Amino acid sequence: MNEIRTGMGWDVHRLAAGRPLILGGVTVPSELGLDGHSDADILSHAITDALLGAAALGDIGMHFPDTDPKWKDADSLQFLVRTAELVRECGFAILHIDSTVILQQPKLKDFRQPIRESVARTLGVEIEQVSVKFKTAEGVGPVGLSLSAEAQAIATLAR
Ligand code: C5P
Ligand code: MG
Numbered sequence: 001m002n003e004i005r006t007g008m009g010w011d012v013h014r015l016a017a018g019r020p021l022i023l024g025g026v027t028v029p030s031e032l033g034l035d036g037h038s039d040a041d042i043l044s045h046a047i048t049d050a051l052l053g054a055a056a057l058g059d060i061g062m063h064f065p066d067t068d069p070k071w072k073d074a075d076s077l078q079f080l081v082r083t084a085e086l087v088r089e090c091g092f093a094i095l096h097i098d099s100t101v102i103l104q105q106p107k108l109k110d111f112r113q114p115i116r117e118s119v120a121r122t123l124g125v126e127i128e129q130v131s132v133k134f135k136t137a138e139g140v141g142p143v144g145l146s147l148s149a150e151a152q153a154i155a156t157l158a159r
Contacts, residue, residue: 002158005092007053009060009153011045015146023101023108023151024115024132025077025122030106032146037066041076042151043101043132047119048079050097050155055087080122092157094123098131099153104146108134 019033024043034040048060057063063086064071064079084094097119101108108115112132120127137144 005054005157007050007055007155009046009049009053010150011042011049012148012150013040013042014148023111025118026111026115028106028108028111034149038071038074038076042149043099043115044076044080046151046153047097047099047155048083050153051083051087054155054157055090055092057086077122080119084123087157091159093159094125094129094155095158096129096156097153099151100133100135101149101151102135102137102143103149104136104139104144
C-alpha cells in the first residue's frame with residue numbers, strides 16, 4: 001500500500017507600497033506588495049513548507065535562510081523547484097496541493113488559473129493537482145487592515 005503523507009504550511013508577510021505583489025510566481029497589479037528578504041511570495045513559501053512538512057524535511061528557513069544574501073529578492077519559485085526535487089529524492093510523488101491566500105484587496109479570483117498554472121508547472125504536476133483559494137479577512141485584524149497578508153497550504157504526498 002502507498003504511504004500517504006500530508007504537510008501543512010503557513011506564511012505571513014507585511015504589505016508595503018513600492019513592492020510587487022507576487023503570488024505563486026504571478027505578479028498581481030496592486031497598490032501594496034509583499035515586503036521581505038526574498039520576493040516575499042507568501043503562497044510559494046506556504047507551499048514550500050507544506051511539502052517539506054509532508055516529507056519531514058524541516059522548514060523553509062532551514063533550506064533557504066533569509067540571512068543568506070543568495071536569497072535577497074530571490075524568485076521564490078526557486079524554493080518550490082528545489083523542494084520538489086528534495087521530496088522526490090526521498091521517493092515521494094506530489095499528489096495534491098491545496099492552499100488559501102488571505103488578502104483584503106485586491107480581488108484575486110481572476111488570477112486563480114495563472115497562479116495554479118505557475119505553481120503546477122514549477123512543481124512538475126498537472127494543474128488539476130493544485131488548488132488555490134482566496135479569502136479576505138473581513139476588514140479586521142492586520143490582514144483586514146491591509147498591513148499584512150497570509151497564505152496556508154496543505155500538501156499530500158505518496159510513496
Ligand atoms: O473573504 P470572503 O469570504 O468575503 O471572500 C469571498 C470570495 O471572494 C472568495 O471565495 C474568493 O473567491 C474571493 N476573493 C478574491 N480575492 C480576495 C479575497 C476573496 O477573489 N483577495
Ligand atoms: Mg515568507
